[in-house]
Amino acid sequence: MAGPRVVLVTGGTRGIGAAIATAFLAEGDEVVVCGRRAPEAPPSAGGRRAEFVKADLREPEDAFGVVESALDLHGRLDVVVNNAGGTRPGAAAEMSADSAAAVVNLNLLAPFYVAQRANAAMQEQAAGGVIVNIGSSAERRPAPGTALYAAAKSGLHGLTRALALEWAPKVRVVQVTPGPVETDGSARHYGGEEAFAAASGAIAMGRFARPEDVAAACVLIASPRAAYISGAELHVDGGGETPGWLKAIEALPGD
Numbered sequence: 001m002a003g004p005r006v007v008l009v010t011g012g013t014r015g016i017g018a019a020i021a022t023a024f025l026a027e028g029d030e031v032v033v034c035g036r037r038a039p040e041a042p043p044s045a046g047g048r049r050a051e052f053v054k055a056d057l058r059e060p061e062d063a064f065g066v067v068e069s070a071l072d073l074h075g076r077l078d079v080v081v082n083n084a085g086g087t088r089p090g091a092a093a094e095m096s097a098d099s100a101a102a103v104v105n106l107n108l109l110a111p112f113y114v115a116q117r118a119n120a121a122m123q124e125q126a127a128g129g130v131i132v133n134i135g136s137s138a139e140r141r142p143a144p145g146t147a148l149y150a151a152a153k154s155g156l157h158g159l160t161r162a163l164a165l166e167w168a169p170k171v172r173v174v175q176v177t178p179g180p181v182e183t184d185g186s187a188r189h190y191g192g193e194e195a196f197a198a199a200s201g202a203i204a205m206g207r208f209a210r211p212e213d214v215a216a217a218c219v220l221i222a223s224p225r226a227a228y229i230s231g232a233e234l235h236v237d238g239g240g241e242t243p244g245w246l247k248a249i250e251a252l253p254g255d
Contacts, residue, residue, distance in 0.1 A: 006074040011084030013039040019211030063113035082111035089145035107152035128170035135177035164231030172230040179237025182208040204239025
């Protein structure tokens with residue numbers, strides 16, 4: 001395809017999403033980002049600035065609407081990165097029906113609605129398109145307090161494989177699944193710098209992923225060099241974590 005691609009990054013105003021948007025801008029692409037609140041400054045790189053669309057993707061109309069906005073702005077849509085997601089820890093036994101629905105809506109249904117509308121446009125384009133879903137290691141290793149989030153991300157993995165099968169060959173659907181990612185609040189979340197260093201040491205590569213690591217994987221998997229990769233999951237987890245049972249054994253008193 002001649003000229004820059006048009007890329008939509010949901011939740012692209014901060015954190016991992018902003019890093020993904022910045023990486024595609026640096027590639028020379030036109031980028032549209034969305035979020036519930038406008039950022040002080042949208043992501044920018046290479047002399048380009050992302051365009052912002054306000055949306056609450058938990059509402060199906062807004063999920064469809066962000067795709068329509070990207071199409072209205074640029075007349076086409078080549079790549080979608082379904083990055084928006086997340087949860088607040090909460091005991092499964094005490095979770096309300098509204099809270100449970102909100103987690104599933106944001107992490108599973110919103111990516112589906114965005115992908116559904118994007119696919120309709122991409123199927124009409126000569127070059128088709130690529131949909132990248134951002135997963136979570138919680139799908140394989142859920143932590144206490146994240147039951148519905150883990151279930152939704154597991155569902156997203158299944159959805160990725162199913163959509164790849166249904167929408168081929170014009171549209172590729174792939175998943176990028178980060179392990180723990182270093183953010184501004186990581187040390188605070190883990191209880192201080194010493195605790196954060198210990199947690200980082202459990203990763204085979206000796207550190208958490210950085211948002212830029214996840215962004216680079218998205219650029220790679222969405223590129224023409226990955227043209228035959230669909231329905232696949234790319235783990236960006238630094239080789240994974242040392243199993244807890246092994247650490248428990250190592251902590252036992254020696255002979």
